[in-house]
Amino acid sequence: MTDQASFLLYLWSHRAVYLGASPENDLHKHHAAQLCVGLEAPLRVREATNTEWLQTRAVLVPPDRPHEVDAGTGAIFTIYWEPESDDYPFKELGASLRTFPLSTEAVSVLASIGDAPADPSDVWTRCVSALGLQTYRAPEAIDPRVAVVLERIRQSSEQPHTLGSLATAVHLSPSRLSHLFSAQVGVALRRFIVWSRVRQAVRHALAGANLTQAAVAAGFSDAAHMSHSFRGMFGFAPSALFAHGINRRVFVVDDVA
Structure with a gap:
């Protein structure tokens, strides 16, 4: 390659x-x-x-x-x-x-x-x-309240989800939801939301949206906000992936139940 x-x-x-x-x-x-x-x-x-x-x-x-x-x-x-x-x-x-x-x-x-x-x-x-990495994590049944939170984030990543609003939606305290989500999903809720929005923006870009449209559709205020989050995660701007003339193969994987 x-x-x-x-x-x-x-x-x-x-x-x-x-x-x-x-x-x-x-x-x-x-x-x-x-x-x-x-x-x-x-x-x-x-x-x-x-x-x-x-x-x-x-x-x-x-x-x-x-x-x-x-x-x-x-x-x-x-x-x-x-x-x-x-x-x-x-x-x-x-x-x-x-x-x-x-x-x-x-x-x-x-x-x-x-x-x-x-x-x-x-x-x-x-x-x-x-x-040679040891990364096995035993699967466990997802708590119905965590399942609701996951579905809300997936279905409406463009919404300004916060720990407090999601906790209220499933009748838990913010601290209890934070602990339960991390224990079951394997990553902090705040970071999961950032990754989810970036993934959604990539999906929209792959479907033909420009970066501004993709950013707004995924819940970022504008392309600069999305680019800042993307660069903060990976170290380079998303424009490097979606420039004209690039042969790209991108797979956005739903790996959490």
Whole structure:
């Protein structure tokens, strides 16, 4: 997958997988933790413009850590992961960039994900297996009140949902709903809402809306607001994904019951 004008993106409820050319090469930071792999050659990474480059095949970037990645014209594989989720595997990562050991076979498996679209659950299984990550979270029956909250967010992401309004709707205190939602869904309610709105905006953009229309339809005040939230999660603007002339394969996955 070497064409700079193409990319593959899987977007789940609190994590994402991207394959393609690096969409951002300036110094930046984002809240989602990042595991970045050079698929065709080692990449270079640094934490500030006045520090030395680190050359490595794969690097772990902690949440909110400034970094700059240079993959040249080669393709990269990247996982973005919400650090507040309970299946987040890098809780002991610390605050600095860290190299991530990968075999040649593992890199080949990750590169092959871009060969053809596949079932999202199969893609995720292949990713975590190749990376040697332990991310299993035992499924549990969703509490009917949490199910109501999930449905409200899915069906009306454009509404200004707050913890208080959602708690009132299901006759719980805000603190009780916050605890129950995190325990059952695996991610904080506030962060779930942000991911949900970004996912909805991407859906609208894929359906032909421009970024302003997609942003407003997903509950953002305008395109700048959506771009700020998107960049805060992933480190690059959504316009990089929806520019003209790009061959894009995007899968927005509903992975929460």
